[in-house]
Amino acid sequence: MKPIIKDTCHEPDSASFDLRPVEGKEADQExxxxxxxxxxxxxxxxxxxLARRQSCICGEIVDEIDGLAQSTVSQHLKVLKEAGLIKGExxxxxxCYCIEPRGLRRLKVLVAGI
Amino acid sequence: MKPIIKDTCHEPDSASFDLRPVEGKEADQExxxxxxxxxxxxxxxxxxxLARRQSCICGEIVDEIDGLAQSTVSQHLKVLKEAGLIKGExxxxxxCYCIEPRGLRRLKVLVAGI
DNA sequence: TGCATATATCGTATTTATACGATATAGTAG
DNA sequence: CTACTATATCGTATAAATACGATATATGCA
Incomplete structure (x- = not known):
């Protein structure tokens, strides 16, 4: 019996998310x-x-970052998560943290569109 | 006699600026x-x-922005200028404010490289 | 059940950002 | 030179970000 592999990092993205306007007041805010x-x-x-690796990272993140305290890194992770740039399960x-591909792609599109 | 046209918005950019690394500690900071x-x-x-128009904008900027006071807009302009994204003469x-093409390009490259 | 581990949240101190009005500065026109 | 205009800077009040230690929460394991 094969194990169930759940690749939460690379689930299909809704097209409607990508196709929002790249300028205007809402885009500015976004x-x-x-x-x-x-x-x-x-x-x-x-x-x-997170972007470099294809997979998610469970733990390890605190160790990799500068000399910041665990609580501080957790706070930074929260900021990124709330912005829709990463997700954690x-x-x-x-x-297990990984990139939120839609968010990162959206960022790139918006910046490219300046 | 022709007038001297000084197009300070589109002067040639140094290649060395563009060719800096797109990752690593310094790039992260940048x-x-x-x-x-x-x-x-x-x-x-x-x-x-500023990006939409090819030319610089002399004045007008305060009028175009939301309902912010002139001093506040000036402060925002300063932030953008210090970041190397715009310049003013x-x-x-x-x-006369205009885009600093090198800075904007550098931003786009760095974001694209995430 | 109780301990150990990983992560989040809380409380808090300090720094930085935001916004405004008032004022300074510098160039133009008269 | 004086008045006018455009922009910057100052002083200041308020809000938000940053960082930490302490503590809470939740999971896995003995």
Whole structure:
């Protein structure tokens, strides 16, 4: 019997999300939220860490980041999650973080469209 | 005799600027600075305003932005300028703002490279 | 059940951002 | 030179971000 593999990092994305306008007041607000979430070196580092690997990362993140306390890293993860750039799922005793491809793609589209 | 036309918005850019690394600690810091500068709706709006037109804008900017006071808009302009995303030159009694193409391009490259 | 581990949340101190009115500065026109 | 205009800077009030230690929560394992 094959194990059930749940690839939550790469589920299909809704087209409607991608096809929203890339300018106008709402797009400005959206881009501001996304870039504000990115506007800290530790969060850039986290995002790259997750983007580089194809898989999610369960734990390890705190160890990889500068000299920040665990609670601080957790706070940064929350900011990225609320911005829709990453997502986290509880996976046993750890939490498994990975990129939210829609959010990252949306960011890239909006920035490219400036 | 022809007039001297000084197109300060489109001067040639140094290649060395563009060819810096797109990841690593320095790039993280650089991208964080750029995105932090973008992380406000009014600043996005300003940047788009300048990017849309090929020319610089002398004055007018305050009128175009939401309902923010002149001093507040000036402050936002300063943030964008310090981030290297726009530049301003005194042009008579007004100040002529325009996109800093290198900075914007660098931002796009760094975001695309995440 | 109770302990150990991983992560989140809370409380809090400090710093930084945002916004405004008031004022300074600098160029233009008269 | 004076008045006018456009923009920047200052002072300041308020809000938000950052960081930490302490603590809560939830899961897996003995």
């Amino acid at each position: 881009l501001a939220s996304l870039t504000k979430a990115l506007g800290h070196p530790a969060r850039i580092q986290i995002l790259r860490l 509880i996976e046993g005793t750890a939490v | 991208l964080a600075s750029l995105t932090k500068a973008l992380g406000h709706p009014a600043r996005i709006q300003i940047l788009r305003l 005194i042009e008579g009694t007004a100040v």
